[in-house]
Amino acid sequence: MKSYRLLASLLALAALAGFAGCGGPETAEGGSSDQLVITGNDQMQFSPTEFTVEAGSEVTLIFRNVGRMPKESMGHNLAILEQGANVSAFARAAQGHADNEYIAPDLEDQVIAATKVLGPGEEETLTFTAPSEAGDFPFVCSFPGHTSAGMVGTMQVE
Ligand SMILES: [Cu+2]
Incomplete structure (x- = not known):
């Protein structure tokens, strides 16, 4: 259970990082x-x-x-x-x-x-x-x- 929760939060982090990763270039593009x-x-x-x-x-x-x-x-x-x-x-x-x-x-x-x-x-x-x-x-x-x-x-x- 514990490790599942850890995995879940890792996934959440990864998703967040992924989102931020996408957001970066988009912001730069939008900023053009x-x-x-x-x-x-x-x-x-x-x-x-x-x-x-x-x-x-x-x-x-x-x-x-x-x-x-x-x-x-x-x-x-x-x-x-x-x-x-x-x-x-x-x-x-x-x-x-x-x-x-x-x-x-x-x-x-x-x-x-x-x-x-x-x-x-x-x-x-x-x-x-x-x-x-x-x-x-x-x-x-x-x-x-x-x-x-x-x-x-x-x-x-x-
Ligand atoms: Cu000049």
């Missing part, structure tokens, strides 16, 4: 909708250039610089801006602010979330709450010249 990876490369390209989040949700976004060029000449950041922000004005204002990760202090109120400037092979995880209203929100790399070279994208809030 709100855990995003965006890359930046030496060709000044974001990939992807669009992603979608649910309004008001907690977003985890990994930004990775997959390039090889030095940070001083080809660093990248990722700054998500408020809806309607003037992207080129934001990028222009950023140019003199290497000491602030190329974010103009005056315009920080337009930033929903931003990484530091990353060098080759570096990544940073951003966590933020998505805006509560639906719409398109621009994101940019504000390293000098990169926004105008096309390092821009859109966060769609649904």
Whole structure:
């Protein structure tokens, strides 16, 4: 009887472990909708250039610089801006602010979330709450010249 009970609890444990084992990948899969990876490369390209989040949700976004060029000449950041922000004005204002990760202090109120400037092979995880209203929100790399070279994208809030 005793050993039966032991067996039963072992089975229960195994079932639990099995369940957790299944739950892990499922969670990771389910999380792919709100855990995003965006890359930046030496060709000044974001990939992807669009992603979608649910309004008001907690977003985890990994930004990775997959390039090889030095940070001083080809660093990248990722700054998500408020809806309607003037992207080129934001990028222009950023140019003199290497000491602030190329974010103009005056315009920080337009930033929903931003990484530091990353060098080759570096990544940073951003966590933020998505805006509560639906719409398109621009994101940019504000390293000098990169926004105008096309390092821009859109966060769609649904
Ligand atoms: Cu860049």
